[in-house]
Amino acid sequence: GQNIDQPTEMTATEGAIVQINCTYQTSGFNGLFWYQQHAGEAPTFLSYNVLDGLEEKGRFSSFLSRSKGYSYLLLKELQMKDSASYLCAVRDRIQAGTALIFGKGTTLSVSS
Amino acid sequence: KAGVTQTPRYLIKTRGQQVTLSCSPISGHRSVSWYQQTPGQGLQFLFEYFSETQRNKGNFPGRFSGRQFSNSRSEMNVSTLELGDSALYLCASSLDVDTGELFFGEGSRLTVL
Numbered sequence: 001g002q003n004i005d006q007p008t009e010m011t012a013t014e015g016a017i018v019q020i021n022c023t024y025q026t027s028g029f030n031g032l033f034w035y036q037q038h039a040g041e042a043p044t045f046l047s048y049n050v051l052d053g054l055e056e057k058g059r060f061s062s063f064l065s066r067s068k069g070y071s072y073l074l075l076k077e078l079q080m081k082d083s084a085s086y087l088c089a090v091r092d093r094i095q096a097g098t099a100l101i102f103g104k105g106t107t108l109s110v111s112s
Numbered sequence: 113k114a115g116v117t118q119t120p121r122y123l124i125k126t127r128g129q130q131v132t133l134s135c136s137p138i139s140g141h142r143s144v145s146w147y148q149q150t151p152g153q154g155l156q157f158l159f160e161y162f163s164e165t166q167r168n169k170g171n172f173p174g175r176f177s178g179r180q181f182s183n184s185r186s187e188m189n190v191s192t193l194e195l196g197d198s199a200l201y202l203c204a205s206s207l208d209v210d211t212g213e214l215f216f217g218e219g220s221r222l223t224v225l
Contacts, residue, residue, distance in 0.1 A: 030210065031211075033213060033214075035216075041218065042116075042202065042216040042217055042218050042219060043155075043202070043216045044216070045213040045214070045215070048213060087154075087155065089155075091210070094157070094168045094170070097160065097167045097168050097209055097210055098168070098209070098210045099145065099157045099160055099168050099170070100145070100157070100204075100214055101157060102147075102154055102155035102156075102157075103154065104153070104154035105154055105155075
């Protein structure tokens with residue numbers, strides 16, 4: 001079966017760096033995604049890792065270790081608008097194809 | 113380019129009724145997935161459609177069904193509604209299956225009384 005774990009809540013201050021961890025167990029790994037979801041809004045895509053290593057995109061970076069079943073999302077120079085839920089999702093084998101399986105999300109609160 | 117459009121955005125039903133939700137994917141996207149989001153369980157996969165065929169189904173009872181039309185638009189139906197079906201139902205589209213990111217709509221918030 002599938003299992004994706006990430007912390008429920010995190011807090012940080014403006015300008016700081018925060019790392020959100022995600023561990024997973026899957027049957028047929030085919031990529032790891034991070035999404036951001038502000039309250040009352042749709043999830044929006046942040047990053048995608050399919051090979052081991054670090055992917056950097058502006059203030060956001062994502063790391064993947066397939067052998068450890070581990071990923072993290074790194075947010076630098078935090079801003080108030082980064083307060084949101086961050087969802088780790090793994091594309092995994094489901095029946096005849098694949099689907100994105102989501103963790104329950106990490107609610108990040110950024111304070112001034 | 114227009115995003116994923118879901119209708120209705122909000123609806124209230126009573127136990128035992130049925131509901132149909134609609135999703136129009138991004139133009140050119142052929143795969144549509146549906147997710148249920150609740151505070152306790154997070155985002156849970158319902159099903160995925162591609163070329164009018166259901167490719168995958170999550171662990172939900174048969175009361176949950178869906179279909180996809182030739183223009184890639186999709187509908188999902190929940191029959192014999194239960195209180196626990198109250199949730200945000202999110203539709204997501206992607207260019208193809210098994211690859212790439214999902215683009216989500218704003219969702220349809222269903223309240224069952």
